[in-house]
Amino acid sequence: MPVAYATLGSDAPAGARPAASTVAVRGKAYIETRLxxxxxxxxxxxxxxxxQFLAFVDEEVTPRFPRGLTVQDGRGQWRDSHGVIERERSYELILLYPATEARLRDPQIERIRNAYENAYAQDSVARLEERTTADF
Incomplete structure (x- = not known):
């Protein structure tokens, strides 16, 4: 089956476009943590x-990240130790904070993970982090 791709960007000739190194970088260095x-x-x-989850956010997350956060509904799946695909409803919590605060925030995030694991008998809370830039 044929597939078509579109190129997004300027129709200007290559010489008329600014080089990548001359494009202004917006924002400051941030860490995006997803739980x-x-x-x-x-x-x-x-x-x-x-x-229950929103009460958990109010009690455990908001006091540690009062400037803001995002919660999204999700659906997850994984293969258990017997090879069976398990599916469940989930929540994704997104935390964005200045990269300069990473060492301060790390133990706070670990407390959030541990609190949820203990409160709801969970095996784990997955953590994903990326360096990014943010401009507010």
């Missing part, structure tokens, strides 16, 4: 509800 929270309990207890 992934499952809702099914391995111990067989009831799934974590929206109300």
């Amino acid at each position: 992934f929270f499952g809702t099914e309990r391995p111990d067989g207890g009831p799934d974590v509800t929206d109300r």
